[in-house]
Amino acid sequence: METILTIHNLTKKFGPITAVSDLSFTIKKGNVYGILGPNGSGKSTTLGIVLNVVNPTSGSFTWFDGNTTTHEALKKVGAIIERPNFYPYMTAAQNLALVCSIKEVDKSKIDEKLKVVGLLDRRDSKFNTFSLGMKQRLAIASALLNDPEILILDEPTNGLDPQGIHQIREIIKDIASRGTTILLASHLLDEVEKVCSHVVIIRKGKKLYAGPVDELHVSFGYFELKSSNHEMLKTWLVKKGIFSAIKEENDKLIATLKVAMSSEQLNQELFTDGIILTHLVQRKESLEDQFLQLTNATT
Amino acid sequence: MLRLLHIEFQKLRYNKAAKVITITYFVLITFIALIASIEFDFGAIHFRIADQGIFNFPYIWHFNTYVASWAKLFLAIIIVSMMANEYSHRTLKQNLIDGLSKKEFIASKFLTVVVFAIISTIFVFIVSLILGLTFSDYTEFSILIRDLIYIPAYFVKLLAFFSFCMFLGILVKRSAFALGFLFIWWIIENISYAVLKFKIFRDSNIAEQIVQFFPLEAMSNLIREPFSRLNFIQSAADQLGAGFQKDYDIHMSQILIVLIWSIVFVNLSYLILKKRDL
Numbered sequence: 001m002e003t004i005l006t007i008h009n010l011t012k013k014f015g016p017i018t019a020v021s022d023l024s025f026t027i028k029k030g031n032v033y034g035i036l037g038p039n040g041s042g043k044s045t046t047l048g049i050v051l052n053v054v055n056p057t058s059g060s061f062t063w064f065d066g067n068t069t070t071h072e073a074l075k076k077v078g079a080i081i082e083r084p085n086f087y088p089y090m091t092a093a094q095n096l097a098l099v100c101s102i103k104e105v106d107k108s109k110i111d112e113k114l115k116v117v118g119l120l121d122r123r124d125s126k127f128n129t130f131s132l133g134m135k136q137r138l139a140i141a142s143a144l145l146n147d148p149e150i151l152i153l154d155e156p157t158n159g160l161d162p163q164g165i166h167q168i169r170e171i172i173k174d175i176a177s178r179g180t181t182i183l184l185a186s187h188l189l190d191e192v193e194k195v196c197s198h199v200v201i202i203r204k205g206k207k208l209y210a211g212p213v214d215e216l217h218v219s220f221g222y223f224e225l226k227s228s229n230h231e232m233l234k235t236w237l238v239k240k241g242i243f244s245a246i247k248e249e250n251d252k253l254i255a256t257l258k259v260a261m262s263s264e265q266l267n268q269e270l271f272t273d274g275i276i277l278t279h280l281v282q283r284k285e286s287l288e289d290q291f292l293q294l295t296n297a298t299t
Numbered sequence: 300m301l302r303l304l305h306i307e308f309q310k311l312r313y314n315k316a317a318k319v320i321t322i323t324y325f326v327l328i329t330f331i332a333l334i335a336s337i338e339f340d341f342g343a344i345h346f347r348i349a350d351q352g353i354f355n356f357p358y359i360w361h362f363n364t365y366v367a368s369w370a371k372l373f374l375a376i377i378i379v380s381m382m383a384n385e386y387s388h389r390t391l392k393q394n395l396i397d398g399l400s401k402k403e404f405i406a407s408k409f410l411t412v413v414v415f416a417i418i419s420t421i422f423v424f425i426v427s428l429i430l431g432l433t434f435s436d437y438t439e440f441s442i443l444i445r446d447l448i449y450i451p452a453y454f455v456k457l458l459a460f461f462s463f464c465m466f467l468g469i470l471v472k473r474s475a476f477a478l479g480f481l482f483i484w485w486i487i488e489n490i491s492y493a494v495l496k497f498k499i500f501r502d503s504n505i506a507e508q509i510v511q512f513f514p515l516e517a518m519s520n521l522i523r524e525p526f527s528r529l530n531f532i533q534s535a536a537d538q539l540g541a542g543f544q545k546d547y548d549i550h551m552s553q554i555l556i557v558l559i560w561s562i563v564f565v566n567l568s569y570l571i572l573k574k575r576d577l
Contacts, residue, residue, distance in 0.1 A: 014576075051396045053577040075398035085393040090313045101306045102397045142397075 002029040003064070004150050004181055005050060010059035012045050012205075019045040021205040022059070027150065027183060032176050034192035034199045034213075035185040036291060042205035043185040044082060047154050051079055064149075075103045078143030079152035083159075084135040088128035092119060092138055095127055096145060105146045113141040117171055133164030140171055150181040157191065169194070193287040203295045216290055220257035223266060224249075226279030233275050252279065303407035304414065306399070310381070311411070317377050324373040328422055331366055332430055351529060354434035357446035361525045361547065363427040364453040367419075368522060371457055374415055375464045379477045382408060382468025392577045405569045408465055416457040424450050449522060452549045456521045459557045462564035463514060469568045488513045514564075517556045523547055 005027040012020040020042040027033055035043050048054035050061050052070045063073030086095045096110045114120045117137035122130070130138065136156060143151055153172065157165040169191070176182050176195055186192050192199060199216060201209040209216060227233040230251070237246050237255050245256040263282040270277060285293070311317045334353070339346040353362050385391035394404060432438055464481065471477040488510070495506035510516045528547055 048576070052400075053392050053395050055574070055576060069400070071395070071398050071400035071403070073398075074396060077398075079396045081392070081396065083389075085389040087310060087313070087388060087390055089315065094309070094313055098306065098309045099397050101302065101309060102394060102399050104302070104398075 003027070004029050005061065005063055005183075006066075007046070007050065007061045008059055010046065010049060010061060011057045012042070012049060012054065013057045019205050020049070020056075023202065023205065023207050024059075025200050025207065025210045027181065029149070029181050030179060031198050032182045032196045033184065034196035035183065035202065036189065036192055036199055037185075037187065037202040038295065039187055041187075041203050043187075043202065044154055045205075046202070047079070047081060047152060047183075047185060051077075051081065051152070075105075075146060076149045077152060078146060078148030078150070079154075080136075080139040080143050080156065081152075081154040083132075084139035086127045086135070086138065086142075089126065091124045091126055092130075092141075093123040095138070096142055099142045099145055103146045109145050109147075113144045114138075116144060116174075117141045118167070133160050133167065136160060136164070136168060137171070140168070144175070148180065150183060151175060152183045152185075154185045155187070156184070157186075157188065189286070189288040189291055199287075201291060201294055208294050213287065216287070220260050221282055221284040222254055222256040223263065224279065224281040224283065225253045225255060225277060226251060227270075227275055227277050229275060233270070233277075236270065236273060236275055300406075300410065303403055304410050307381075307407045307411040311377075317381070320373050320377050324370055324419075325422060327370045327373065328367050328419075328426060331363055331426060334366075352436070353529065354430050356431050356435045356437055356443045358525070358528065359427050359431045359435065360446045360449040361522065361528070363423055363430070364449045365522050365525045367423045367426075368453060368456060371419075371460055374419070374457075374461065375481070376474070376478065378412060378415070378461050378464040379468040379481075380474040381411070382465055383472055383474040383477055386472040387474075395577070401572045402569065405565065405572060408568075409462070409565050412461040412465055413458065416454055416461060419457055420450060420454040423453060448549050452521050452554060455554055455557050455561075456518050459514070459518050459561040459564070462561040462568075466564040466568045466571075469571050485515055488515050492516070511553070512556060514557075514560045517553065517560060521549060521553050521557055 003026055007023060007025050010020055010023045011018065023042070023046060035046070037043050045054055049056045050063075050070075052074060063070060064076070087098070090098070092114065093110055096113070097107055100107045100110065111120060111123065114123050117140050119134060119137055119141060122134065127135070127138070140153075140156070143153075156172065157168050160168065172182065172184070172195055182195070184192060184196060193213070196213055198211065199209065199213050200207065225233060225237075230253075234246065234253060237243055237253065242257065242259050242261060243255045244258045245254075247254040247256075263280055267277060267280060334348055337348040352358060385394070391404065395401065399407075431443070435443075437443075464477070467477040467480050468474070471480050491513070492506060492510045495509055500506045511520055523546075525547070
């Protein structure tokens with residue numbers, strides 16, 4: 001598969017603070033990547049470095065096959081970071097025309113892309129009359145002007161109202177379904193979970209995990225159990241020895257599996273030992289749970 | 300190169316403030332012509348500025364370039380804000396992300412500065428030529444082209460000044476503060492001159508020798524004030540016994556100093572941008 005971006009041992013220090021520490025990962029064509037991390041974990045700094053606005057302290061990165069300069073490569077990239085930056089006194093169309101000149105693409109795409117983000121009827125309104133949601137959508141239109149090989153989005157739904165968030169997500173899903181590679185930085189896990197196939201988890205500038213979202217599910221899930229004979233059930237679970245953790249939540253017991261086990265098998269064994277369940281649910285951890293586990297494990 | 304100019308032109312074109320100030324600038328330069336109509340009446344003495352020879356070739360080249368160079372402050376505002384706005388609108392970051400290199404960014408700004416200086420120079424040349432042909436006592440070609448060096452000198456002066464503004468805009472990131480810094484710099488140069496002249500190197504011209512290398516001083520030395528060169532001022536000074544002799548000529552060394560400053564400012568701008576995390 002074609003490589004779009006390779007990051008190699010990237011480190012960035014701001015004075016005494018290390019924002020990004022020895023970070024390496026690769027972005028392949030056609031996947032949707034999420035960079036996950038709490039606020040201040042170095043997501044934006046990492047993107048800033050590969051987007052030519054932050055100078056790395058050490059390490060390197062290469063775009064595509066490594067034979068193009070960064071700014072030439074960026075003409076094939078669409079990116080929006082943090083918040084939309086445009087000239088406030090220019091209209092939507094004028095701002096996009098300027099981006100076309102910079103990216104050296106034809107201006108004919110302007111109306112097409114404005115339509116994608118639903119701003120065609122506001123093409124001649126000044127940027128400073130736009131709401132934040134509209135500004136963010138204009139930024140996406142701008143990033144799409146060159147039909148980019150990869151779309152980089154940094155916290156695209158930050159500060160938006162629920163409707164705005166929904167609109168942006170729909171647009172992202174739509175773009176992803178057309179086969180565009182996407183790199184989405186976010187601290188919102190459901191956002192990443194909904195659209196990404198691969199995930200890079202970083203914390204305090206260090207990579208904790210990089211790979212497909214499915215393989216992140218290293219655990220075997222957990223059971224939610226309830227029985228009239230609460231204490232007996234608990235003792236049984238502890239004695240069984242296949243659970244990494246047994247927690248009490250409300251009146252339920254949460255038993256996390258160390259090995260694979262079906263709910264049917266568990267029910268069978270409990271019944272045999274004379275424990276009758278009133279409640280049995282087997283669940284997989286959400287990305288959120290796993291994310292919290294991963295980021296807390298190294299605290 | 301045209302692409303870079305076009306990019307910058309697109310940014311300025313829709314900026315109302317920039318448009319108004321640019322137009323004001325060129326209108327102001329045209330207003331030099333109005334000096335021609337200034338008349339004084341001191342009882343019996345009727346005095347018309349235009350008749351005092353200010354529009355005579357070749358003096359007019361000196362006079363007009365000097366007067367016009369005051370108006371450069373208007374363009375300075377535009378240049379400082381066209382740099383600082385890129386920071387305050389955070390569009391500099393976006394430009395780089397969109398695929399403009401830092402070098403191209405500086406180049407697009409510098410090319411714009413050059414274009415401003417060229418247009419301004421051509422404008423002053425034409426205004427002076429028309430005024431001269433209308434009012435000058437002598438219009439022979441050989442006299443007309445004498446001292447024409449003031450025109451390229453004017454260009455170099457503008458170029459350096461605008462490069463300085465560009466550098467300040469990048470350095471300070473805020474238009475108002477950058478203009479304030481320009482003023483502070485001017486004060487610093489004057490204070491250093493005063494200190495050198497009256498404290499350290501008394502009774503010698505070493506102070507002048509040093510100060511001529513300061514950027515603003517070097518620029519202003521390029522085209523010195525032309526008034527004391529006027530006949531009626533000269534004769535008035537002679538009558539008062541304060542005859543003075545001043546060097547009004549433009550020296551190649553002065554042009555060179557100013558050109559070097561331009562190069563320094565442009566490269567410093569690039570260096571700052573390159574080093575800075577946005």
